[in-house]
Amino acid sequence: MATATMTQRILIIEDEPDITEVLKYNLEKNHYQVSTAGTGEAGLAAARENPPDLLLLDLMLPGMDGLEVCRRLREDPRTRDLFIIMLTAKGTEADVVVGLTLGADDYIVKPFSTSELMARIKAVLRRSEARDGEAGAKDLLRCGPVVIDLQKHEVTVGGEKLELTLSEFKLLSFLMRKKGRVFTRDQLLDAVVGPDVFVTARNIDVHVAALRKKLGKLGAWIVTVRGVGYRFEES
Ligand code: CA
Numbered sequence: 127m128a129t130a131t132m133t134q135r136i137l138i139i140e141d142e143p144d145i146t147e148v149l150k151y152n153l154e155k156n157h158y159q160v161s162t163a164g165t166g167e168a169g170l171a172a173a174r175e176n177p178p179d180l181l182l183l184d185l186m187l188p189g190m191d192g193l194e195v196c197r198r199l200r201e202d203p204r205t206r207d208l209f210i211i212m213l214t215a216k217g218t219e220a221d222v223v224v225g226l227t228l229g230a231d232d233y234i235v236k237p238f239s240t241s242e243l244m245a246r247i248k249a250v251l252r253r254s255e256a257r258d259g260e261a262g263a264k265d266l267l268r269c270g271p272v273v274i275d276l277q278k279h280e281v282t283v284g285g286e287k288l289e290l291t292l293s294e295f296k297l298l299s300f301l302m303r304k305k306g307r308v309f310t311r312d313q314l315l316d317a318v319v320g321p322d323v324f325v326t327a328r329n330i331d332v333h334v335a336a337l338r339k340k341l342g343k344l345g346a347w348i349v350t351v352r353g354v355g356y357r358f359e360e361s
Contacts, residue, residue: 139169166190
């Protein structure tokens with residue numbers, strides 16, 4: 127059960143002391159090493175000085191807001207690959223979309239339960255380990271019975287070959303490679319047809335619908351995130 131990994135470090139950028147306190151308490155109880163910052167400016171400085179394994183970033187901060195912090199972290203080579211989970215308020219889907227476009231890895235809506243947050247954190251950190259261990263296993267993507275052979279451009283489900291269009295193939299491999307992460311329609315469009323082709327973001331919905339149909343029961347693994355986009359998740 128216990129794996130000999132180093133203690134993972136999490137930085138919290140949040141201006142509400144009560145929330146920071148609760149987060150810190152729960153994270154430490156789960157054996158993470160925690161540091162905190164109460165403003166965007168302080169958080170940015172802390173992240174640059176000593177990049178954490180994961181950043182919990184409140185979007186609504188006085189002064190420099192979370193989106194700006196995210197933007198600056200992504201511009202800086204020292205912090206470009208940092209894993210970021212945004213903490214957002216209800217009804218701020220537009221900010222979430224911007225945040226994901228800026229490169230945040232996931233988001234969680236306040237008020238959230240501790241168990242929900244821990245699950246998200248573990249999922250993101252697992253992805254970071256997978257990313258580190260990715261080299262050498264680039265030709266095959268697996269998720270349950272779904273296997274994608276990137277060389278042969280072939281998808282099988284339980285050994286049965288699926289006939290997919292090129293767009294469907296690209297969409298599925300993109301989502302599976304970044305399993306668990308939410309993408310906006312525009313991001314998926316860039317991944318599937320490239321930024322220079324003029325089609326509307328709603329085209330993604332059409333591709334997703336077709337792909338779900340071909341995947342049958344497993345189509346439910348392409349999850350609609352309301353007001354935001356899609357994510358791939360084994361369920
Ligand atoms: Ca706040």
